[in-house]
Amino acid sequence: MRVIFAGTPDAAVPTLEALINSPHEVIAVITQPDARGKRGKTLHPSPVKTAAEEHGIDVLTPVSAKDPEFIAQIEALEADVAAVVAYGQILTEEMLAATEHGWVNLHFSLLPQWRGAAPVQRALMAGDEFTGASTFLLEKGLDTGPVIGTLTERVRALDTSGDLLDRLAHAGAPLMVQSLEALVSGQATPQPQGEDGVSYAAKLSREDAYVVWDRPSHVVDRQIRGCTPAPGAWTTLPDGSVAKLSPVSPIVDGPRTVPGQIKEVDGRVLVGTGTDPVALSTIAPAGKKAMNASDWWRGARLGDGAILGEA
Incomplete structure (x- = not known):
């Protein structure tokens, strides 16, 4: 043949x-x-x-x-x-x-x-x-x-x-x-x-990869995994800059907070969604390589009231 x-x-x-x-x-x-x-x-x-x-x-x-x-x-x-x-x-x-x-x-x-x-x-x-x-x-x-x-x-x-x-x-x-x-x-x-x-x-656009935090945690999880490695899920930080996200882990019955609010709880960096929070794994701020979310959080010094995705 x-x-x-x-x-x-x-x-x-x-x-x-x-x-x-x-x-x-x-x-x-x-x-x-x-x-x-x-x-x-x-x-x-x-x-x-x-x-x-x-x-x-x-x-x-x-x-x-x-x-x-x-x-x-x-x-x-x-x-x-x-x-x-x-x-x-x-x-x-x-x-x-x-x-x-x-x-x-x-x-x-x-x-x-x-x-x-x-x-x-x-x-x-x-x-x-x-x-x-x-x-x-x-x-x-x-x-x-x-x-x-x-x-x-x-x-x-x-x-x-x-x-x-x-x-x-x-x-x-x-x-x-x-x-x-x-x-x-x-x-x-x-x-x-x-x-x-x-x-x-349809082919994924950059907009498809923008994380909408007020969706349920399992939908946020699926969106990020579906966009990994390309086009790469992303959000905006409080200063308006862009950060790419690796897959997250939904925390069932975790501490509820407003969608997009980010805080550290028991060594994990959590972000609020429309239901349970999700734990970040790695994050890559604009112009930087991906780093462990806990390391990034310590250096960013944003405080527990910071909101992702607002800018």
Whole structure:
């Protein structure tokens, strides 16, 4: 089986590695062009490009996957099928027709739940008990194609979106290999997605990561974990500056206080919510690295009347 792989971030690498280690031939890898880091002008290759080059595989980095010349280049490869994991560009119908058996996408949800860009983050923030991964044939709609295979994963109490995505990326890699094999051999019967249970997972914005302290503690907890590591949950300090927060711990039956009020109790730095308080783990004030919340509190000298998120 001759396979094209398209993907960009770390979450796509386990599937690429699984295909490379399978009996099949990865004839080309498509990924996003090298991008500038957050600091400086240096261009950095995507994790998928780095992995592919380590194995000596040809890497294609089109600025636009809609370019007719690029589509013709893909057609000329005469691939049996293509695998896609978080590539980051929309593929046209002409591109989807460029391989014999189509393009199979690995999506990190149980479709039709959480179609869209941030399924893992949205599942965590919604408090889902279970999530999973699905392989499906790409078509014109947003994550609407017929499903080939699925797997289920329990959401753990202390999961961040980074933790959960990493587990799904590794569990989904063999699912993709099996799905491609079944599709090309004719053993797969892709099933249309139903209309019941459809939900959408829009990309997280900076505003989505702003902690609203008057929500219940379990909702604050889910929001912060869902935004960790990216885009990073944040609040404002009493002086109006921004601070990023790591996951918190709800303190059941803890001392009630007004939402956003911060105080130290028995060595823990607590913040009030709409219900029970939460204990901070680490905090990163603007321009500084993350530090233990207790160490930060001693140095900040804010006093127990300080309120987060007001400025």
